[in-house]
Amino acid sequence: MAIVYQKSKGLTDAELHYCPGCHHGIVHKLVAEVLEEMGLLDEAIGVCPVGCSVFAFRYFNCDMQQAAHGRAPAVATGIKRTHPNQPVFTYQGDGDLASIGAAEIVHAAMRGEKFTTIFINNAIYGMTGGQMAPTTLIGQKATTCQLGRTVEQAGMPMRVSELLSTMDGCVYAERVCVTDIANLNKAKKAIRKAFEKQMAGEGFTFVEVLSTCPTNWGMSPLKANQWLKDNMVPYYPLGVIKEV
Amino acid sequence: MAKELWKGNEAIAEAAIRAGCDCFFGYPITPQSEVPEYLSLHMPQHGKVFVQAESEVAAINMVYGAAASGMRAMTSSSSPGISLKQEGISYLTASELPCVIVNCMRGGPGLGTIQPGQSDYYQATRGGGNGDYRTICLAPCNIQEAVDLMQEAFDIADTYRNPVMVLMDGLTGQMMEPIEWREIPKRELPAKDWATTGKHGRDHTNFINSLYMVPEECDAHNAHLLEKCALMAEKEVRCEAVKCDDAEIVITAYGTPARIALTALDVLRAEGVKAGLFRPITLWPFPEKELHTLAGQDSVKAVLDVEMSAGGQMIDDIRLAVLGQKPVSYYGRAGGVIPTVEEIVEAAKKALKEAE
Numbered sequence: 001m002a003i004v005y006q007k008s009k010g011l012t013d014a015e016l017h018y019c020p021g022c023h024h025g026i027v028h029k030l031v032a033e034v035l036e037e038m039g040l041l042d043e044a045i046g047v048c049p050v051g052c053s054v055f056a057f058r059y060f061n062c063d064m065q066q067a068a069h070g071r072a073p074a075v076a077t078g079i080k081r082t083h084p085n086q087p088v089f090t091y092q093g094d095g096d097l098a099s100i101g102a103a104e105i106v107h108a109a110m111r112g113e114k115f116t117t118i119f120i121n122n123a124i125y126g127m128t129g130g131q132m133a134p135t136t137l138i139g140q141k142a143t144t145c146q147l148g149r150t151v152e153q154a155g156m157p158m159r160v161s162e163l164l165s166t167m168d169g170c171v172y173a174e175r176v177c178v179t180d181i182a183n184l185n186k187a188k189k190a191i192r193k194a195f196e197k198q199m200a201g202e203g204f205t206f207v208e209v210l211s212t213c214p215t216n217w218g219m220s221p222l223k224a225n226q227w228l229k230d231n232m233v234p235y236y237p238l239g240v241i242k243e244v
Numbered sequence: 245m246a247k248e249l250w251k252g253n254e255a256i257a258e259a260a261i262r263a264g265c266d267c268f269f270g271y272p273i274t275p276q277s278e279v280p281e282y283l284s285l286h287m288p289q290h291g292k293v294f295v296q297a298e299s300e301v302a303a304i305n306m307v308y309g310a311a312a313s314g315m316r317a318m319t320s321s322s323s324p325g326i327s328l329k330q331e332g333i334s335y336l337t338a339s340e341l342p343c344v345i346v347n348c349m350r351g352g353p354g355l356g357t358i359q360p361g362q363s364d365y366y367q368a369t370r371g372g373g374n375g376d377y378r379t380i381c382l383a384p385c386n387i388q389e390a391v392d393l394m395q396e397a398f399d400i401a402d403t404y405r406n407p408v409m410v411l412m413d414g415l416t417g418q419m420m421e422p423i424e425w426r427e428i429p430k431r432e433l434p435a436k437d438w439a440t441t442g443k444h445g446r447d448h449t450n451f452i453n454s455l456y457m458v459p460e461e462c463d464a465h466n467a468h469l470l471e472k473c474a475l476m477a478e479k480e481v482r483c484e485a486v487k488c489d490d491a492e493i494v495i496t497a498y499g500t501p502a503r504i505a506l507t508a509l510d511v512l513r514a515e516g517v518k519a520g521l522f523r524p525i526t527l528w529p530f531p532e533k534e535l536h537t538l539a540g541q542d543s544v545k546a547v548l549d550v551e552m553s554a555g556g557q558m559i560d561d562i563r564l565a566v567l568g569q570k571p572v573s574y575y576g577r578a579g580g581v582i583p584t585v586e587e588i589v590e591a592a593k594k595a596l597k598e599a600e
């Protein structure tokens with residue numbers, strides 16, 4: 001019988017702990033497939049964050065480190081500078097990367113650190129139970145902005161890809177989503193391009209994936225997908241933000 | 245070998261290179277900035293890595309990444325910067341990652357002063373970050389000893405898979421003195437087969453982690469770390485006793501005050517007071533048994549602790565070791581003021597008088 005589909009060798013057999021409909025698992029699969037297809041699994045060193053993907057080290061079939069909240073880009077800097085020929089990546093949420101770890105990601109981009117960051121923007125703190133993130137949309141409800149985020153209280157949400165694109169050291173930033181097959185394919189291409197550019201030694205590469213958190217958004221997986229398209233995409237435009 | 249004149253911070257930096265340090269990550273702060281300055285020039289010349297981090301927080305996490313991937317990694321800072329590193333040090337210890345952290349202490353609290361201090365003793369010897377853990381803490385009292393201890397610091401870190409802190413005061417970092425580059429015997433070190441170097445054909449992934457969702461697993465991990473602490477406490481204690489055989493007053497001090505106390509001993513003895521010095525070289529593990537035995541010695545009437553700290557911090561460990569056998573008193577200056585020989589002599593005489 002012909003095999004038409006099988007799990008990527010880039011993933012272990014560990015059972016994922018993510019909620020039903022959560023995009024973390026889908027993005028794991030894409031990263032794993034890219035690493036496998038590029039033949040990088042034996043070389044790669046990944047860094048997972050504090051956030052729902054804290055246990056990503058159990059799922060990726062490559063060496064992994066778990067970093068303190070927000071510090072993954074600094075940790076990856078320590079790895080990449082001492083292993084300049086190996087693929088290094090961080091996988092981070094929006095609270096981790098855009099809030100507590102804002103300095104680390106900006107300076108990694110500024111230095112042009114030659115690693116790849118996969119940024120899961122689900123507009124919320126998933127792991128801690130749905131608090132407001134720097135990426136939470138105006139009007140979006142979260143447990144620390146129960147009537148909806150307001151500009152007066154919290155300012156406008158942060159567009160991280162655009163911010164990092166202002167750094168010369170950042171050679172590639174693309175925003176994608178995985179709500180449907182067409183977008184999923186684009187997301188995979190973007191992740192592949194990021195790793196290719198890293199391996200070519202060009203500089204810092206960044207893929208932002210707009211993602212759902214059905215649990216903390218209080219929606220079914222399908223409704224969450226639709227909410228993402230209707231609300232996140234207009235504020236966080238999809239596509240290549242920067243390519244050098 | 246011929247003696248060479250070196251500045252403390254630069255000597256420490258050079259010693260790190262000679263000890264096989266692969267990478268250094270740091271951030272400027274007085275009075276330790278000569279360490280990153282020296283290494284920024286010399287590490288690349290040796291084909292090694294130097295990165296000026298955006299903060300002490302980033303620097304210690306760069307150390308984490310490099311150490312976890314099998315490298316000999318180091319950072320240095322001074323008191324306020326070391327405070328910022330505490331989260332990272334807790335993670336490093338929890339994840340059992342070897343590294344060397346130099347704290348060239350200044351006076352505190354807050355921004356304090358850029359002058360020398362010893363007010364980070366609690367932080368250095370009690371863990372400093374969150375959780376139950378200890379880092380080995382080496383306290384050199386002159387540049388020669390600092391240089392000699394650097395090789396040991398890296399070797400001890402690798403032996404136990406534990407961060408090692410070299411705790412010196414700003415005076416040792418800033419002064420110049422003649423030293424010689426001695427061959428320090430290297431230890432037999434365990435292979436770093438746990439490191440995340442990339443699988444390279446390994447049949448399993450290596451991962452570095454300090455999160456345990458099951459309480460019993462976290463409890464077991466803590467028990468393992470505690471066992472390691474017991475082993476370090478058994479094997480790594482270092483201290484020095486000077487003129488203690490007949491001492492009636494024992495002065496306890498580490499770092500610069502210990503050096504000043506050496507002169508105070510001579511002054512006291514010239515005046516007929518039999519004074520000795522007990523100097524812990526490892527602040528953790530603390531030489532508890534050694535001091536306990538010394539305090540129990542018949543000749544000893546009193547113990548005087550001298551530190552560059554307002555009310556004394558090491559004095560807690562001194563009291564725990566002396567365990568009430570003899571009276572313990574304190575003399576210290578803080579905020580960058582360095583105790584003088586005369587002040588120590590006076591304090592020693594007073595301590596003796598009060599004991600009698």
Ligand SMILES: Cc1ncc(C[n+]2csc(CCOP(=O)(O)OP(=O)(O)O)c2C)c(N)n1
Nearest residue numbers: 050051052069093094095096124125126127
């Ligand atoms: C220093 C520190 N502060 C706070 C926390 C608590 N904390 C854990 S995860 C998290 C937010 C994670 O949100 P995000 O990065 O968006 O990831 P997600 O769970 O949404 O994927 C916070 C605040 C922590 N672990 N460490």
Ligand code: SF4
Nearest residue numbers: 018019022052126213
């Ligand atoms: S809480 Fe949200 S982000 Fe976390 S696993 Fe569940 S759905 Fe995913």
Ligand SMILES: [Mg+2]
Nearest residue numbers: 093094124126
């Ligand atoms: Mg999030």
